[in-house]
Amino acid sequence: MSEVLHVPTMAEMMAQGKQPEILFWVGCSGSFDDRAKKITKAFVKILNNANIDFAVLGTEESCTGDPAKRAGNEFLFQMQAMMNIEVLNAYEVKKIVTACPHCFNTLKNEYPSLNGTYEVMHHTEFLKSLLDAGKLTISGGEFKGKKITFHDPCYLGRANNVYEAPRDLIKKLDAELVEMKRSRANGFCCGAGGAQMFKEPEKGTKDINIERTEDALETQAEIIAAGCPFCNTMLTDGVKIKENTTPVLDIAELIANAQDL
């Protein structure tokens, strides 16, 4: 942890007359949530280690508007989108990578018709592409032989049909990937999407994250892997409530930890 992270901002790069290859869109959760910040750092360590030419928006980044849009506030969403697009276009951003499937979905699918067209990748897709290009090597490290189950984030899986990239990365850890009874297109939501993260659930018989955590624990996995900061929170809470100690880790954390970064 003593290692200093190299995180240039777009503004700094521009001042030096440079244009980074990719913009790392950190997202609100990755910027502010204590648990998610660890994911952000893990991902940056991988980027630094692989000498990826990237930058962040830093204080110029703002919410994509996803939770507002899903809550029904199209005004607020479009205000956010147009302000973000103005910033992104001013920096002539071409390619965006983000560790949040909600930001990923919004930037990729809902910004283009508002004049914001970029190549947008989820960090698991990006890491997979680095791996394929030989820019990243993944070794099992501490995860060798461990049983890992992967929870499909709705906004990565069903919403955008990305199912294989995170699984390919887990398999590269020499770990045993075990599937939950509901996975891929049948994956069961963690309960956070559609702005649910920011409100109490409606009256029911059970919380959705508990139902999903039970799916995960049923696999007897030693680690629950996630690819979304919100899913991570929901499942971490679920594991706690179930009085279990199975760690919930993001794919980026798994890779960074395996490499001892």
Added chain:
Amino acid sequence: MNLLAQLFFAVLLIIGFGFFTINVKKLIRNIKLGKPVDRADNASARWNNMFMVALGQSKMVKRPLAAFLHIIVYVGFIIINIELLEIIIDGLFGTHRIFAGLGLLYNILIGSFEILALLVLIAVVLFWMRRNVLKINRLSNPDLEGDPKKDANTILYFEMVLMTLFLVMNAADFWLQQAGVSHYIQAGSFPVSHFISPVFNGMDENAVHMIERACWWLHIIGILGFMNYLYYSKHLHILLAFPNTYYADLNVKGKLDNLESVTNEVKLMLDPNADPYAAPPADAVPSKFGASDVHDLNWVQLLNAYTCTECGRCTSSCPANATGKKLSPRKIMMSTRDRLEEVGKNIDANNGVFVPDNKSLLNDYITPEELWACTSCNACVEECPVNISPLSIIIDMRRYLVMEQSAAPQSLNAMMTNIENNAAPWQYNQMDRLNWKSE
């Protein structure tokens, strides 16, 4: 067959198809109450969807047993209807088994109709048992209490009776052929009904003839009746699955539409040169944001509602429903159709004009509690075998609640205020966004 019977048959056909046409027109009128949405693009992808999803039933196979039984009924329905052509010609012209001249091909056709009819009968009985004896959760949950349950069983009884009539008719025909009764030419093969025909042994020729005729008439009357029952039942999917899959949203499921009316206003708000006091252009229709009633939904959403066959796969995969929340995506579709029907009847009763009835889809049919329970996870959209999107209706109704009524739950209002004030859903300062770097 005498002339009177032929005339009666013709009148029957005219009434049957005439009434059906009236209802189809009503159906189209009701669907057109929806707002316009452009789904004319990318015809090849749309045909492909229709071919794979509706005709090929590619999404049914997720639940193999139901898919297997359903494909039998589906293929049976299509193939056996070839027989309908012969029935109509025979009925109008007083002929009997007009296609018998096809010889071997005719035998093969009639033989395969019979086998399919038996399989359909078995499948339908199993369907009935899944619904009424095994009480499969999605087929017996509270969404279906009352009329929907009766409707589902009525359809099954209809099919049972039609298949039975068809087989008994053939059995009697076969018996009469064997007895050498004139008019009953030796034609067709009867792999199933020849097992039934011995029950007529010892009966009077005329009695068997009466039975054959009765089954023939009841069969065609039943088919016409079933066709006309469609509009009043959940069974419209046998027709509407095709346009529904054709016009379904082709975008990835995660993509929601961006409301154009909002875009215009937001652009104006962000434009430093805009005059905030300028009068709106004269042709600007005051638009309503989101949907509180069926008129506010688009026509594809209304087509979705008529297409829904209430199979409940959406609801059985819904995380909110699975954890005891009020939301049921199937009920969203059923409520939308119920309200649309009510609006349609209102228009019929008032000379083609809708007279406000102090009711709306929101509150009277769908409560905010249901809408706010949705996680927008798209499980319902993924599940639907005919590409219906309950989620799009939920989002449009949330839009109305938030943008027209400011009626979001308090915690969501706080979230939105945060985004407005400090560009994040939580109360953190935008200037602290990069603090993680050095923490």
